[in-house]
Amino acid sequence: MSSISSPANPNETLLKQHAAREKWVLLGLSAPALILVLIVMVLPVGWLFYLSFIGSEGTVSMENYARMLESKSYGRIFVTTFKVSVLTTAICIAIGYPLAYFLSQLPSRAANICMLAVLLPFWTSLLVRTYAWLVLLQRKGLINTWGIEAGLWSEPIALVHNLTGTLIGMVHIMLPFLVLPLYSSMKAIDPDYLKAASNLGAKPSQSFWQVFFPLSLPGLFAGSLIVFVLCLGFFVTPAVLGGGKIIMVSNQITNNIELFFNWGAASALGVVLLVVTLVILYVASKLLPLDNVMGGGH
Amino acid sequence: MSQTGALPISISQVTKRYGDVYALDNVDLEVKRGEFLTLLGPSGSGKTTLLMALAGFTRPDHGSIRFGDNEIILTPPHKRDVGMVFQSYALFPHMDVAANVGFPLKLRKVGKPEIAERVNEALETVQLAGYGERRINQLSGGQKQRVALARAIVFSPRILLMDEPLSALDKKLREHMQIELRHLHEKLGMTTVYVTHDQREALTMSDRIAVINHGRLMQLDTPRAIYDRPANRFVADFIGESTFLELDTKNGQLSFGGNVIKAPGWSGDTGKPALILRPERLVITSRTAGKAMNLFTATVRELVYQGDTSLMYAGLADGTEVTVRAGTRTGAAIENISIGDDITLGLHPDDTVVIDEAGEELAS
Numbered sequence: 001m002s003s004i005s006s007p008a009n010p011n012e013t014l015l016k017q018h019a020a021r022e023k024w025v026l027l028g029l030s031a032p033a034l035i036l037v038l039i040v041m042v043l044p045v046g047w048l049f050y051l052s053f054i055g056s057e058g059t060v061s062m063e064n065y066a067r068m069l070e071s072k073s074y075g076r077i078f079v080t081t082f083k084v085s086v087l088t089t090a091i092c093i094a095i096g097y098p099l100a101y102f103l104s105q106l107p108s109r110a111a112n113i114c115m116l117a118v119l120l121p122f123w124t125s126l127l128v129r130t131y132a133w134l135v136l137l138q139r140k141g142l143i144n145t146w147g148i149e150a151g152l153w154s155e156p157i158a159l160v161h162n163l164t165g166t167l168i169g170m171v172h173i174m175l176p177f178l179v180l181p182l183y184s185s186m187k188a189i190d191p192d193y194l195k196a197a198s199n200l201g202a203k204p205s206q207s208f209w210q211v212f213f214p215l216s217l218p219g220l221f222a223g224s225l226i227v228f229v230l231c232l233g234f235f236v237t238p239a240v241l242g243g244g245k246i247i248m249v250s251n252q253i254t255n256n257i258e259l260f261f262n263w264g265a266a267s268a269l270g271v272v273l274l275v276v277t278l279v280i281l282y283v284a285s286k287l288l289p290l291d292n293v294m295g296g297g298h
Numbered sequence: 299m300s301q302t303g304a305l306p307i308s309i310s311q312v313t314k315r316y317g318d319v320y321a322l323d324n325v326d327l328e329v330k331r332g333e334f335l336t337l338l339g340p341s342g343s344g345k346t347t348l349l350m351a352l353a354g355f356t357r358p359d360h361g362s363i364r365f366g367d368n369e370i371i372l373t374p375p376h377k378r379d380v381g382m383v384f385q386s387y388a389l390f391p392h393m394d395v396a397a398n399v400g401f402p403l404k405l406r407k408v409g410k411p412e413i414a415e416r417v418n419e420a421l422e423t424v425q426l427a428g429y430g431e432r433r434i435n436q437l438s439g440g441q442k443q444r445v446a447l448a449r450a451i452v453f454s455p456r457i458l459l460m461d462e463p464l465s466a467l468d469k470k471l472r473e474h475m476q477i478e479l480r481h482l483h484e485k486l487g488m489t490t491v492y493v494t495h496d497q498r499e500a501l502t503m504s505d506r507i508a509v510i511n512h513g514r515l516m517q518l519d520t521p522r523a524i525y526d527r528p529a530n531r532f533v534a535d536f537i538g539e540s541t542f543l544e545l546d547t548k549n550g551q552l553s554f555g556g557n558v559i560k561a562p563g564w565s566g567d568t569g570k571p572a573l574i575l576r577p578e579r580l581v582i583t584s585r586t587a588g589k590a591m592n593l594f595t596a597t598v599r600e601l602v603y604q605g606d607t608s609l610m611y612a613g614l615a616d617g618t619e620v621t622v623r624a625g626t627r628t629g630a631a632i633e634n635i636s637i638g639d640d641i642t643l644g645l646h647p648d649d650t651v652v653i654d655e656a657g658e659e660l661a662s
Contacts, residue, residue, distance in 0.1 A: 195355055196388035198375040200402035200449065207376075210401075214392045 045274070052267035064268035074252075081248040084163070084238065085231035088170045089178075092227050095171065096178040097220065103179070104186035115183070122176040130240045133169045134160060137241070161243025169237040177230060178223035185219020186212075221288040229277055249273045304332040304489045305366040305456040307352065312361030314347055314513075321347040322358065323513035329491060334483050336492045336500040339510035340536065348510070349459055349493045354378050365457060380457040381450030381488070385465060387442045389434045395421070395445050396430030402453040420452040421445075423482065440471050447479075451486060458488040464499065476502045497537045501525065509533050527563065531655055534574045541620045543573040545652065552652060555615055559592050560647040569654035575645065577609070577623035582631040583644035591644035596620065598639045601632075608632050612641065 055061030068074045099118075103111050121129060136142050137159035144156040159165055189212060197207035235250040242251075249269055256266035307329035314322040321344045329335045337345040350356035352363060354375030363371050370378055389398050396417050403413045421427050424444035429437075437445065443463060450458060463479075464472045480503050483490055494500055500507050501521040509516040509524065509532070517529040528534035531542065545552045545559060552559040552571055559573060585593065596612035599619065603626070610622040610632060622643065624632040635641060 190386060190388065192384050192386045192388035193390060195353075195375070196382070196384060196390075197401070198355075199353055199378075199380070199382045201376050201379070201405040201453070202401075203376055206405060211390055215390075 048267040048270050051263050052271045054264050056262070056264070064264045065272075067265065068268065068272065077247050077249055077252050080246060081232060084166060084170065084234075084246065084248060085228050087163075087167055088174055088231050089224050089228045091167065091171045092174050092178045093220065093224060096175055096182060096223065099175075100179045100182040100186055100219075101216075103183050104189075118176050118179055121172070126173060126236055127240075129173060130169050130237050133165070133172065133241060137165050137168065160241055162245055163242075165241040165243070166238050166246045169241040170231060170234060173237060174227045174230060177226045181223040181226065182216065182219040185222070186216050189215045218289045221284070225281070225284050225288070229280065232277055232280075233273060303456050304487050306331040306333075307457065307489060307491070308362075308364040309348070309352075310362045312348070312351060312358045312363060314344075314351065314356060314358045320344075320513040322351070322361075325361070325510075325513070325515055327508055327515060327518065329489055330505075332487045332489055334480070334490045334492065334503060334505045336494060336504040336507045337510055338494060338497060338500040338507050338537075339516075341495060343510045344513035345493050345495075345510045346461060347513075349461055349491060352457075352491060353380060353382050353459055379453075379455055380459055381453070381455035382458070383443075383446045383450050383460040383463040385462045387446040387463075389442055389445055389449070391434050393434070394430065395426070395432045395434070395437070398434065398445060399430075399449045399452050401449065406453060416452055417448075420448040423451070423485075424448045439467055440475065443467065443475065447482070451482075451488070456488060458483075458486075458490045460490065460492045462494055463492075465494075465496075472499070473502075479503060501537075509536065511536070527651060528574065528653060530653055531572065534651075534653060539577050539621060541575040541618065542655075543575060543614075543618060544655070545571045545573055547571060554594075557593070559650065559652075561592075561650040561652045562647055563650070564652040571652050572655045574651045574653060575620050576649070577621040578607075579645060579649040580620065580622045581644045581646075582610075582622065582624065582635070582641055584642050588642060588644035591646055592650055594620075594643045594645070596641055596643050598635055598637050598641060601635065601637060610635065612643065 052064050053060055053062070055063040103114055103118075106114060134141075138144070139156040139158075141159070143159060147153050148156070159168070193211050193215065194207050197211045198204070202210065233250050234248060235254065238246045238248050239251055239254075242248075247255075250273070253266045253269050253273075256262045256269065307327075309325055309327040309329075312322050312325045313320065323344075325344075325348060327348075337348055339345045347356055351358050354370075354373060358371065361371065362369060365378070365380075390401070393401070396414075399417045399420055400413045403416060408416070417430065418427065421429060424447050426441060426444050426448065429441065429445070434442065434445070443466075446463070450460075460479075464475050467475060476499055492500075492503065501524075504521055506518060506520055507524050508518045511532050517524055517533045519527075519529075524533060525537055528537065528540075534540045534542070543554055545554050547553075552561055552564060552573075554573065561573075564571070581588075581591075583591065583593070594614055596614050598610060598612050600609075600611040602609040602611075606626065607623050608626050608630075610624070611619055612622060613619050620643070622632070624630055626633070
């Protein structure tokens with residue numbers, strides 16, 4: 001079709017160069033972020049990884065990992081970490097699902113106001129919130145004082161410096177991480193689906209369980225996964241509200257460094273925690289229909 | 299899936315107000331047993347509100363809706379037993395085609411083998427046999443439309459509601475589906491209420507059309523009658539193209555610019571008579587050839603060639619611009635006309651429709 005005098009593929013080389021240049025420009029734009037991640041993320045983690053293989057003698061050894069397998073206290077720490085994370089996630093689901101559902105059914109103005117109630121604590125410092133719970137929950141705190149004055153119970157209940165206190169604090173802090181993705185996935189459910197279910201003969205409970213709930217699952221999985229993974233590495237709340245009785249992996253890492261000055265042991269724990277978290281994320285991303293929580297989406 | 303008991307629908311005094319706006323204003327409407335009735339109106343006219351009231355998703359302020367002999371205004375949607383096709387199709391994305399179509403049967407506790415059988419039958423009816431295991435997001439727009447239809451008819455409802463079901467399809471497919479829906483209706487015989495804003499779709503498909511505006515019924519009649527004998531200016535304007543000419547009355551005779559207008563359909567009522575001029579009913583003629591017709595002299599202002607037809611814009615003596623649409627076959631009169639020509643336009647007395655501009659509402 002091309003005329004005889006013109007070259008076979010006009011401007012082909014120039015257009016290719018153009019495309020290549022565009023690619024380099026894009027790469028250049030992402031370079032600062034890549035370099036930042038490299039410096040603040042990859043290098044320290046690499047350094048940790050290296051440290052975890054250095055024994056007390058300063059030579060390369062597996063003793064930091066061997067200790068984790070041998071010592072019963074480490075096993076307990078991992079069990080505690082998983083127990084607290086699972087319980088926190090479960091309670092968050094039990095409280096957060098109805099809350100997200102309620103929010104998603106409100107007209108948008110009311111939903112925005114209620115959403116503020118979810119977000120305000122979210123924006124408040126974690127440390128402030130944790131200590132606020134300490135004030136509320138301790139032996140002579142507000143809750144025990146009021147409860148006794150009202151005659152609900154006679155002796156102060158141990159609400160803090162134990163598993164209960166840790167869970168109360170962690171659930172409070174984690175709830176928005178569950179509610180936000182869940183709410184957005186519920187908002188994305190076309191109301192026509194529920195109308196259609198109802199039109200086809202579904203009672204309200206049937207349209208909830210057969211249509212709404214399955215469609216909200218990706219958001220529920222995403223939120224639960226975020227909560228669970230954040231719980232695994234959580235430090236402040238168990239440290240403050242657990243009163244030394246709830247020792248999770250990150251608390252032990254601090255102990256190793258601050259009490260025993262053992263960077264190798266701390267690093268090894270950090271590596272194990274990181275690996276476990278990555279494995280959980282990987283398995284979850286393969287098994288669960290997660291809504292965009294990993295980025296790519298479908 | 300034979301329909302033994304299609305139900306008539308009787309709507310009376312149904313009113314729905316949103317603030318100061320009447321979405322439905324005392325609507326009375328009878329849908330006959332097995333009829334294909336279209337609610338036609340511009341957006342915001344209340345046609346969808348009426349359909350939603352029939353399905354049970356909108357609660358009217360007052361009024362009565364009966365399916366057959368049963369008052370259903372208080373019946374929740376899931377007990378109304380009407381099929382509905384949504385504009386968005388509303389197919390459940392977490393179920394495959396067969397599960398979607400089988401959903402209403404499962405809710406009615408139909409046995410598994412019978413569900414499978416009836417699902418297949420419904421999919422065959424909409425020409426999607428063998429698509430049962432497809433996921434919803436693997437379907438094209440037209441296929442989704444058919445699945446939604448299969449799901450709405452699989453439980454043999456005696457009333458079928460459709461909310462602009464074809465609006466998301468491209469023009470060719472839409473026209474094809476119009477005919478197909480029409481055939482399906484003839485086959486199944488369900489009383490069907492169809493909502494659309496597309497006048498051509500309404501004319502193509504309906505047994506009767508209910509034209510709605512501002513929550514009120516403007517006219518209820520067959521497609522031909524709606525087009526040929528619009529009851530008021532709104533209907534004449536909304537369906538087809540129209541130019542309105544205000545007429546004078548003298549001694550019970552209508553006239554325009556001093557010329558008597560022959561209008562055998564005119565009832566002779568007093569009021570503000572106006573003549574409806576449809577572009578395709580006006581013909582280019584001459585004083586002698588068009589003796590039997592109502593004649594108008596006009597000056598050609600613009601000519602537009604559109605392939606199958608040509609449009610001519612011409613100014614009448616009083617300045618009113620009328621549109622004439624004519625076929626483009628070789629030798630047609632419009633082919634020999636140029637801008638600025640003075641011509642004679644004719645309107646057959648039987649095509650001469652006069653409405654009373656003072657009366658907006660349907661006199662019934």
